[in-house]
Amino acid sequence: MSLFKAENLAIRFGGIKAVDGVSFDVEQGQVFTIIGPNGAGKTTIFNLVSRIYDATDGRLVFNGEDITRVPPHEIAARGIARTFQNIELFEHASVLQNLLLGRHAHKRTNFVEELLFLPKARRLELDHREAVEKVIDFLDLQPYRDSLIVNLPYGVRKVVEVARALCTEPKLLLLDEPSSGLNVEETEDMAFWIQDIRSLLGITVLMVEHDMSLVSAVSDKVLALNYGRPLAMGTAREVQEHPDVIKAYLGE
Amino acid sequence: MRFIFKTDYAQDLRLFRDEVQRNWYWALLVGLLVLPVLVPDYLIDISLVFIYGLCGLSLMVLAGFTGLVSLGHAAFLGIGAYAHVFFTQDLHLPWLLSVVLSAAITAGAGVVVGLPALRMTGIYLTIATLAFALIIQEVLTHWDGFTNGLLGKAVEKPVIFGYRVGTDLEFYFLCMIFLGGGLWLTRNLLRTPTGRAWVAIRDSEIAAQSMGVNLALYKTIAFAYSAALMGVAGALFSHQIKFLAPDIFNILLSIQFLLMVVVGGLGSLHGAVFGAIFVAMLPVMISEARDTVPVWFGHVFALFGAGDAVQAAVDRFVKQPGLEPGIFGLILVLFILFEPLGIYGRWVKIKVYFSLFPLYKRATFKRQKSYMKSERLR
Numbered sequence: 353m354s355l356f357k358a359e360n361l362a363i364r365f366g367g368i369k370a371v372d373g374v375s376f377d378v379e380q381g382q383v384f385t386i387i388g389p390n391g392a393g394k395t396t397i398f399n400l401v402s403r404i405y406d407a408t409d410g411r412l413v414f415n416g417e418d419i420t421r422v423p424p425h426e427i428a429a430r431g432i433a434r435t436f437q438n439i440e441l442f443e444h445a446s447v448l449q450n451l452l453l454g455r456h457a458h459k460r461t462n463f464v465e466e467l468l469f470l471p472k473a474r475r476l477e478l479d480h481r482e483a484v485e486k487v488i489d490f491l492d493l494q495p496y497r498d499s500l501i502v503n504l505p506y507g508v509r510k511v512v513e514v515a516r517a518l519c520t521e522p523k524l525l526l527l528d529e530p531s532s533g534l535n536v537e538e539t540e541d542m543a544f545w546i547q548d549i550r551s552l553l554g555i556t557v558l559m560v561e562h563d564m565s566l567v568s569a570v571s572d573k574v575l576a577l578n579y580g581r582p583l584a585m586g587t588a589r590e591v592q593e594h595p596d597v598i599k600a601y602l603g604e
Numbered sequence: 605m606r607f608i609f610k611t612d613y614a615q616d617l618r619l620f621r622d623e624v625q626r627n628w629y630w631a632l633l634v635g636l637l638v639l640p641v642l643v644p645d646y647l648i649d650i651s652l653v654f655i656y657g658l659c660g661l662s663l664m665v666l667a668g669f670t671g672l673v674s675l676g677h678a679a680f681l682g683i684g685a686y687a688h689v690f691f692t693q694d695l696h697l698p699w700l701l702s703v704v705l706s707a708a709i710t711a712g713a714g715v716v717v718g719l720p721a722l723r724m725t726g727i728y729l730t731i732a733t734l735a736f737a738l739i740i741q742e743v744l745t746h747w748d749g750f751t752n753g754l755l756g757k758a759v760e761k762p763v764i765f766g767y768r769v770g771t772d773l774e775f776y777f778l779c780m781i782f783l784g785g786g787l788w789l790t791r792n793l794l795r796t797p798t799g800r801a802w803v804a805i806r807d808s809e810i811a812a813q814s815m816g817v818n819l820a821l822y823k824t825i826a827f828a829y830s831a832a833l834m835g836v837a838g839a840l841f842s843h844q845i846k847f848l849a850p851d852i853f854n855i856l857l858s859i860q861f862l863l864m865v866v867v868g869g870l871g872s873l874h875g876a877v878f879g880a881i882f883v884a885m886l887p888v889m890i891s892e893a894r895d896t897v898p899v900w901f902g903h904v905f906a907l908f909g910a911g912d913a914v915q916a917a918v919d920r921f922v923k924q925p926g927l928e929p930g931i932f933g934l935i936l937v938l939f940i941l942f943e944p945l946g947i948y949g950r951w952v953k954i955k956v957y958f959s960l961f962p963l964y965k966r967a968t969f970k971r972q973k974s975y976m977k978s979e980r981l982r
Contacts, residue, residue, distance in 0.1 A: 402814050428816030440811035442804050444871060448616070452797075453804045457816035459797040463825065466796035467789050473796050474617060481613040520815060 355380045355556050356524055361410035363400060370396045372580040383550055383557040383570050388577035389600055394560040395437055398528050402434050403427050428457040431523035435513040437532060441501045447512050448497050451487060454519025455480040487518045507538045525549065527559040531566050543569045617795060636780060640773050647772040653884040654779035655840045658786050660864045660876030662833035665790060668870040670826040671806030672721060676733030677861045679740035680831045682853030684710045684838020686744060686751055689759055689848060699764045707835040714831025718824045737858055744850035756849035759842045779840055786833055787873060802826055863932060867939050869946025878947040887928055894922045
């Protein structure tokens with residue numbers, strides 16, 4: 353059974369059709385990658401899935417439920433977490449605080465319990481911390497636990513963002529260009545982590561990526577887009593060799 | 605240099621970092637208990653520091669932690685003050701109940717202001733709160749039946765559970781307790797999901813939303829909580845100034861509150877208190893200086909045989925009516941230029957200097973130029 357399904361997804365900004373009739377299925381446990389030239393609508397699809405944009409047409413189905421009209425802040429609680437292309441961390445907070453915010457979807461305290469810091473609030477805070485520490489351990493972030501984000505190098509921030517998404521305990525993880533701005537070594541690390549996230553944590557990954565070595569290393573299925581329309585779908589190799597894809601990237 | 609070993613997750617949930625820090629706060633408490641003996645003439649001024657501390661806390665929650673800058677907080681103070689006086693003197697409700705009700709009413713007003721705020725950001729929100737403040741001031745001026753208009757209203761001494769808080773000393777402790785309570789409650793919120801959600805909204809709304817933060821809800825909570833603190837401060841403020849008139853709660857007071865959090869240091873509870881000390885004590889200092897500074901100048905220049913002339917000139921200068929706002933403005937500009945982190949930022953630097961002594965590096969706090977700015981989604 354497919355975990356996530358986009359049916360005939362479309363969005364228009366004025367006269368521009370940013371995404372136009374895109375359909376795909378992501379199976380449980382898959383790494384599904386969307387590629388395409390700049391402006392192809394990859395990130396727009398992500399923003400549609402995380403409900404920042406309202407789809408003009410089409411349907412999003414997650415875990416058997418229609419999420420096309422679910423408010424954006426409920427997406428995390430349903431089990432979809434994401435990272436951003438340009439890193440949207442909380443810069444003036446520590447790594448730990450960033451990751452704890454990732455636990456927000458699992459908040460079980462009400463305002464009064466927090467205001468008075470009742471024993472229940474303390475107990476749940478400790479639970480959150482434990483969940484966060486598991487992620488820190490998983491992604492080797494121990495040295496940075498108390499550092500402020502502004503003081504961290506770009507490569508580490510990228511990992512922290514993945515960690516924050518993992519703290520929500522997602523079923524589906526959306527990674528928007530996980531390797532952008534990383535050097536070769538860091539990109540390799542990222543590839544290993546994506547494989548671990550899939551195999552050890554059992555999380556399905558939907559990814560937008562340009563680096564074809566990373567794409568071929570981790571993806572089970574690849575969808576190529578251009579001008580918001582699907583060009584080809586299949587394994588990384590099939591898509592790379594597809595004549596339309598070659599044409600879109602290299603011209604005639 | 606001190607290194608803190610962390611062996612337990614609960615360690616990060618404590619109010620104080622370690623024994624040493626806790627002992628410093630005990631020392632501070634003892635200092636505050638002894639202070640009235642040292643400066644008995646200034647108790648009412650120091651009470652104002654505590655009340656302004658609550659105001660600073662209120663605006664810090666909104667501007668410093670949630671990133672919603674308000675220029676209308678004097679209006680909340682006014683609503684709290686008038687409501688409190690109405691409840692205690694016209695309805696004869698118990699004092700504590702009246703404070704709670706005033707807080708509830710200002711919280712309600714906060715929600716009303718906060719609702720349009722959900723659609724506005726940055727400067728537009730600030731303008732909207734400014735408009736709100738002006739409206740409230742007009743209402744306070746013209747709603748004679750409730751506020752007694754421009755004639756004002758005398759405020760009686762607080763009576764708590766039959767105990768009359770008659771002296772300045774008792775009022776000093778009353779305000780101190782309220783500020784301590786406000787700090788504790790706010791600190792609690794900041795170490796639990798609500799506070800983290802506020803900080804998340806400040807730093808990146810889009811990421812906060814994707815992590816499950818309901819932006820509308822948490823912005824409204826921030827407004828309501830901030831306004832409620834202002835309401836409590838207003839109740840105490842009414843007793844501090846002893847006489848309510850609508851023109852007290854003017855735009856300048858709102859600006860002073862904003863000044864407080866910026867000079868104190870945005871984004872820290874310490875900053876709210878430092879800012880309050882600064883803003884509440886500066887006028888006292890200036891009025892002291894008015895009397896003493898010309899005399900000093902006179903003494904110094906007497907050596908050159910021009911004592912009386914210089915003293916008269918300096919005296920004329922310090923008695924200029926616009927001196928106080930001028931100095932406020934100057935200090936604000938200097939802070940923004942040289943210490944954007946405010947008094948708290950300077951405080952942290954001094955602390956780090958001594959804890960690393962003699963290995964302090966200036967570069968530790970050097971602001972890094974960032975070459976990549978992300979395009980935030982709106």
